[in-house]
Amino acid sequence: MTLSMQWMTMAAMLLSGLGMGTVFDGYRVVSNELKFPRWWLPVLDVIYWMAAALVVFRVLYASNNGEVRAYVFIGLAIGIIIYYLLLSRVVIVVVKWLIGAVRKLISILLKCLEILVVKPILLLYKLGLVIFAFGSALTIFVLKIVLQLVRPFWKLFAWMVRPVTRPLWRWLSSYTAKWQLTDKLKGFGLLIARMWSKWFRR
Template structure:
């Protein structure tokens, strides 16, 4: 391998180390914000390190055809250390601002959707409900007004029917009451 190839490989591995540091901080920030369960954290950790391994060895495969040498690991370590010492605080501040902006935008879209979709639908529902209640009230009042002349006929029919069924209903009630009293007396006589 030429000296230029080794320099390009070293630079690529330093950049990969920095990228792994950035990905690690991003992953940890989201993990803390999501409050995952312990087994899910283990699964996500495993998947994170597998994806970092694919990132590093994929880059290594493109840069120098996958030749692994000791200075490659030094390059990854140097890149990660440089990131953690120099760029971590500014990156985390930027990441937290991006997350805060994303949450603000999400809440804004929810509020906008609520006021553009839900509030008008609720308003239309209330208007239709009030119109329907008004029409029903008008219909009932008009019906009562129109049926008022026939009210005396209805009373006469009701009184005639009631006078005919009052005696049989009274007899049925007395018969049912006697049977009920007999049943309760019989049940009280039994020992439970």
């Protein structure tokens, strides 16, 4: 292996160390800000170290065909030390700012969703209720007028058919007494009267 390849491998390991420190601080800040359960942290640590090992091996394989030498560990150590001495605080601040910006953006999007979608739907729902109530009141009013107009004709019709209905009623009265239909009809009539009083005499 030439000297230039060794320096290139060492530089790649140094960058890998910087990346490992950045990712580690980043996921730690995210887990703290998002209040992950504490039992998740060991699981995340294992996942992190497995992913870091795979990435480092991939970089090492690309730079020197996967040969493990002392300068590989030296490069990783230098990268990690430089990161924690110079960049760790900056990365933590940037990650916290990004989390705050994402939260702010989500809050703005939810507010826009409420203003543009939720509130118009609620307004249309309330408007529909008002229209339905108005239509119901108008229908009841018109029905009352129609009943008042039809009432004289109904009385006239009842007077005209009375000679026919009287014998029929006498014939049916024996059956109604036998089946106690009169009491049932009275109860039904009282129910109709109460409903009529409730709906049309407000």
